[in-house]
Amino acid sequence: MSDDRVHAWSEDELGVTGEVRDVVRAPAAVLSTAAAEVDPTAPDVVRLAADLVATMRVSPGCVGLAAPQVGVGSRVFCVDVSGHPRTRTGHGTFVLCNAEVVEATRREKAREGCMSVPDLTGDVRRAARLTVRGRLPGTGEEVTVVTDAFEARALQHEIDHCAGLLFLDRVADARAVHPRRTYL
């Protein structure tokens, strides 16, 4: 049920118009600091959720954005992998607060980039089957997202941001970091 709820969710439910925020880059300290749990019904969290979606929307190639990336140490992120060629299961646009991984299996390696690390990409092993639990901003409903492939990767990347971890902290080996040659 909650999977459908996430699928049906859109930022219109937030009732506020998001504003585009500046994206901070490593080595900003906020990116390496574990973020704090939030009250998903708090007005500032609702505004933050709207801002994250707005910022993701205007950023070419961006499939997810976490609050630490806009300089806020809160466990909130948005994701939208719609239309990406590596997406299998997708839930459209959604924002999760205080999300945590419930189950993660079938680890696969793939190359990742990040708006906060614009000059580098890295090969990271992540679960390709994933169950995540979190709360929707605004209503505070608890939801469970069961997903796979690219959306699973995006969720783990954003949950890592909320724990103060970058993809650089997960790269598979010393040869797994590469200069980014193309910008999406």
Added chain:
Amino acid sequence: MTLRPSAPTQHAITVLGHDRPGIIAETTERLADLGLNLEDSTMTLLRGHFAMMLVCSGEAPSAAIEAALAPLADDGALTVTVRSVAPDDPDPVRGAPHVLTVHGGDRPGIVSSVAAEVARVGGNITDLTTRLAGDLYLLVAELDLPAGVDATALGAEIDRVATDLGVGATLRPVETDEL
């Protein structure tokens, strides 16, 4: 009296300098002409500078290899070194493989401070990449930890040293897929 064929020896060769197309082709052609076999090699660009290291085996003496590669350095843009090395240990004792990431603002001493912690417990760094991307300094190292080393404690100690330098560190076991 009979002459026994000389045992193949290994040579370590480095080629460093200004990058241009064709360096690898020219180097390896000259080595092949001497009947040398490339056993291990690595090449990268360091801030745009060509950097290649290789170990080859064969019966050619060092002087012959140096003479064959000398033309590469004729225009002064490349430096070539050749030295014979002892054969590698066929059965080396490997520790538990781990990956270490350190990243943060650039400042002198990050590599030496972190490497000192690894060395203190007898850990051996087997591969190392560092990059400077804008203000971001990144180090990713692979290391073998001897049996008995508490990786969690080492990770905490490295993180403490890293924090003192204003950077963050993550130490984790290498994940290997057995297929």
